[in-house]
Amino acid sequence: MDLTLNVWRQERADAPGKIVSYDVPGVDEEMSFLEMIDVLNERLIEKGEEPIAFEHDCREGICGSCSMVINGVPHGPQPETTTCQLYMRHFKDGDTIFVEPFRAKAFPVLRDLIVDRSAFDRIQQAGGYISINTGNAPDANATPVNKEASEAAIDAAQCIGCGACVASCKNASAMLFVAAKVSHLSLLPQGQPERYQRVLNMVSTMDDEGFGACTNQSECEAVCPKGISVSYISRMNRDYLRASVSTPV
Amino acid sequence: MSAVETSSKLDAKIPAGPIAEKWTRYRFENKLLAPNNKRKFHVIVVGSGLAGGSAAATLAEQGYKVTCFCFHDSPRRAHSVAAQGGINAAKNYQNDGDSVFRLFYDTVKGGDFRSREANVYRLAEVSSEIIDQCAAQGVPFSREYGGLLANRSFGGAQVSRTFYSRGQTGQQLLLGCYAALNRQIKSGGVTMVTRHELLDIVQVEGHARGIVTRDLKTGEISSHAANAVVLATGGYSNVFYLSTNAMGSNVTATYRAYRRGAFFANPCFTQIHPTCIPAAGDYQSKLTLMSESLRNDGRVWVPKKQGDTRKPREIPEAERDYYLERKYPSFGNLAPRDIASRAAKEACDDKRGVGPGGRGVYLDFKDAIARLGKDAVAARYGNLFDMYNRITGENPYETPFRIYPAPHYTMGGLWVDYNLMSTIPGLFVIGEANYSDHGANRLGASALMQGLADGYFVLPATIAQYLAGFKGLVSDTRPAAFREVEQDVKGRLEKLLQVGGNKSSASFHRELGQVLWDKCGMSRTEAGLKEALGKVKDLRERFWKEVRVPGRIDQLNPALEEANRVADFLHMGELMCHDALQRDESCGAHFREEHQTPDGEAKRNDQDFCYSSAWEYTGDDAVPTLNKEPLEYENVKLAVRSYK
């Protein structure tokens, strides 16, 4: 099939960018979206032009590197699918496709489609852990974990930290991401001692990083490649409220 | 028992004593560093996957000053994240006869008796502690209804000792050690440097004293000094171009260290994973692994008839060849990876392969669905079924998976002693980047185990031995050695940009991969390897004349990063071929067609080849020098590895 790509090109973080149009003839429907861009990039290199810079790594939907918005939707049109696992069979001959970087103040563009998502790391540094040093652990089966809680924790922990939730949210809010991280730990017995301080610290860092607030639209859930439920946001709000009002005494 | 003589340049420093006491005794006899002294030592950890992340976090917990580098934007993206199946541990929670010794034995046997006993035993010993550590960190392992940890069985073992977290054990374990790392970053114990790629290591007076990196955001080349350098930079499967590794996985760190004097051990031991999704076309950029756990319930088959083009469901039971069950009745579909991969290749070479180009075999869940019900199968493997469906557009609940082997893991790596130190003093190598524990073939669910064993438990204990020799903190990047290496690195990058040809580096990488896959892949011959040596050399020469690397050095330039990595792969491929040619036997994943049993199994030659090959760099275009470390087996009996 023959496609037209309208791609955001921006040379540096502080340079202005613009949408540039490329004709991409001869796309095979068994190609992944990224392989289609690989093909375009090779053609650009052979023509002596600058290839499109984009972030990608594992190409199997788990590292969370892909950061493209395809026709206005992060990771494109297929539900629960990262860009790297999006196949061209979902497009048709003659399509015009817009490819833009994730847009958020907290995710500044570095080049073309590459954005800086280190804000996510800083949020997790603020408390996304259980404080235990190596070598101090009791036997793993000494603490049984309720199966339902454990499954719910895994559901939350599936988050791959891609930031599609932020990219899709009209407020560029990181609530789904933070809620998934907070809930994964607060659902487990091991996470209880730090449960309330953790949510306060992580939300506070989230706000400081310049993400917006949650309007409860659930767009984040709709684009999340791991289908993480917005119910975790409600759960985090609950934890946050409790953390704000309760004291140990 | 072996006639092989140890190279004088190799000292494995294996502690004395019975195998079960070596590690305990070692730790007792190890010099201790006072907490206030640890602060005076700076350790650089390169890589933030399971091995690097856990090492950096643990070293910082112990009080060392740690700087951790990764080329990703976040430590959480390291390729450990992609491991699906699980992690082994000799917990014997299932009471099915597992023990440290059995895990040790299975690993040595699985590696076809080409690994170092003492290291493997230690690995099996600390395996249980890893599970405890991870559970305490909040790693959400899959559990039984009673709330205790669930186990599954995995290829190459007859006990259920694999812990898992649905189909994303790697991500969950990585997030666990990433969390531990974050805690240390927050408290100031670890300085995390992201988007920096190691381009060379620096030695002062014969000791590793630092690294030179390129800031991938700005292109700035800078030096970093430390008392010790730890490489946790993963494997080199991407030398084959198409592999299950992430696109960014590369050999640069270990290859650069090799060029600076670290010996590279067993480079030809590369594992081909049997259950990957076959390539669809020549634009294919990578191959996707389907967890080997699928072989627990799926049955592998090909049509009995050559060139059978019927749809799988139209082929009657009697006309199917369940070749793994036929050839290996006791292990059946759970035969080790190297054996399962080669059997698939044989079937396809016999023109009985399925799918595009006949490069595929079926992995069928029809019987499992009939036996367990679709829901139970979905609960176990649902995400893998979905992933396959997303990629191929086929529904594996109705039609069997098509699978084919793909390069997946490299047992080879930088040579290390019992302390995990390379032949360059002060340069430690952990995780997949070293060669230590898996011999000629790695068992499933053992990579995560080794990465975390090295990072959480082994390195933090052994590095103290080395650091105890220092008086104070090393942080000085003024020695001339740093300037020289920086100039080297810059010169090379500038050279790449100036070639000014008209071909992408990817096109050379593809060619290299094809040569190695054909001649140094699942099966190898003397003639093929000699041919490959010539081709790789020729390809390298063409690369430096015809490649075009766009952009500049002082900017975010993914094309330059890629070209630099490909340049190293072009050397690495040659090193692999040298090793494969020299190892004139078959063992584990290294299958020399000249050496096979009448029924096509690998035939080891323990008399002449019971050693690890540690290659010493002698020049970019020179043949490297071989150093041998003989392997002594005192606790397991060298035997023909049989899974029949």
Add this chain to the structure above:
Amino acid sequence: MSPLVESVVRFLRSTVGTKVLMALTGLALVGFLVAHLAGNLQMLAPGGKAPELMNAYAAQLKGLGPLLWIARIGLLGTFALHVALAIRLTALNKAARPVPYAYESTVQASWGSRTMILTGSVVILFVLFHLAHFTLGFTHPEHYALHDAQGRHDVYNMVVAGFQVPAVAVGYGLAMFVVGLHLSHGLGSLVRSLGLSNPRLRLLTQRLGVAVAILLAVGFALIPSAVQSGWIQPSTSVEGSNK
């Protein structure tokens, strides 16, 4: 800072805390709407009892004296706070995405959720008009001046006369549609902001929110419709006393 002040400040500064407050003020306003509607529905009382019920109810409210003023100030304050928080959040949310997408697309977000600020702004304008119309009597002083036989403020006839003006009736109808749209998202949303949603309750609260929004909007719109359709007639029994 005292620990109390510290925790209150932290809560109010956070987006999560702000949303909780948004939800609480929204909930209070919805509570007011329910009470208001209950009062209004007396307009539809059968058997000619409506004028008496309405005017007595109004007189009773007036009779509350200072309590009424406290309620009014509280209500106004809640409304103002809700608006102020909305303005703060909107500014923050806009700042969080300085560069818009060239190609905008929405996967599933409801119309109501995407127009909260717009519908909210319309509600402000409507409330201003509504206060000027019925509470302060600025727009139609002649209706506001009506009194019944007992000398009470003739609220019943004021409302009927007000809604007999077609433009006013249509305006109120449209405004109620907008209020309904605002609440169709707001109600479900506030449950989540308050942390009261979970996977089991999620669908229920969401649908309940929409149902309540529709009931409120239809309930309020019933009165102008009833006047326009002639179901509610001016009350003659008290007409004479106005002169």
